[in-house]
Amino acid sequence: MVSGHFEEHEEQYMEAFYDFYEKNGDEVVRNGEVAAALKVSPASATEMIQRLAGKGYLNYEPYKGARLTASGLSFGRTMKRRHRLLEVLLVEVMNFQGDVHEAACRMEHAVDDELEWTLDELLGRPDVDPSGRPIPPPENRHSPFPKQPLVQASTLGSGQRGEILVIASPSGNKELLNSVGISIGAEILNTGSGWRVGGADIDIDDSILHKVLVKTRESL
Known part of the structure; x- marks a missing residue:
């Protein structure tokens, strides 16, 4: 579950760190790697990494890089889950012909726990996105609605x-x-x-x- 207030670009960084986690596990990610992945300057990446470390979502080691904390891993996983659910929606339901990844990136920041749960039910609880990548499991399988209508x-x-x-x-x-x-x-x-x-x-x-x-x- 994602709680608290996050700015859109903070969520992008957390999702990027989860991408590195999927590829390399718990290895330290260098600031330059994050900057290259998000197409920002190394200085901007370092500033944001330090901010997220201050919030407890990253363990930051100066001159080395950072890795996700337990809460950061949970948050990054949730963002990636929402992104891939949206890709399924765009491709399999809406037959979207544009850039699916970019569209999902724009949409994911508006998804909360209730909308995520509803999307998952609507799509039949898919395990993979249209590219065959696994959709991370939900942090909580229980409905966020007091009385789920559908x-x-x-x-x-x-x-x-x-x-x-x-x-x-x-x-x-x-x-x-x-x-x-x-x-x-x-x-x-x-x-x-x-x-x-x-x-x-x-x-x-x-x-x-x-x-x-x-x-x-x-x-x-």
Whole structure:
């Protein structure tokens, strides 16, 4: 969980340090390496590294470099998780044709714990981003909402029904969903032996229903 106030460029530094951590583990990262990665001057990098060290997110050794503290690792991991979830959203749901990485960089700073959780549910809890890189696990798998209104259709229990409110699947899957009557506003029921939509039994794989979000209704 990310707490406290962070400026956008501070978050960029923390994400950069996490990139180095993914590649080299707990090795010290030299200030010049950070400056090159973020395309800033060495003096600017040193100033920011010292600031983040003062906040307890980096262990800084003058003339050597810095490494993430435990809290810094948690923060950097969260930023990277949000970035890669956004890349999945841009590519698989929005079919974004621009620079996916840059777009995700601009968007990630607006993501809080609630939006991160909702994105993860919407996308079917993906393990990798569109480039195949692992999406770091969440710091906390529990919902930040007192009462979560939406769940994946695939998680409905036997006899439980839900109203379909969100469909976040690639276009190919959406065509399949439409062909069996799954659309916004339709009701889906887990019969215990399969699925029923609009009174008709349908044959559909649970993996496709991971990206269909519903508002649950009373069980039968």
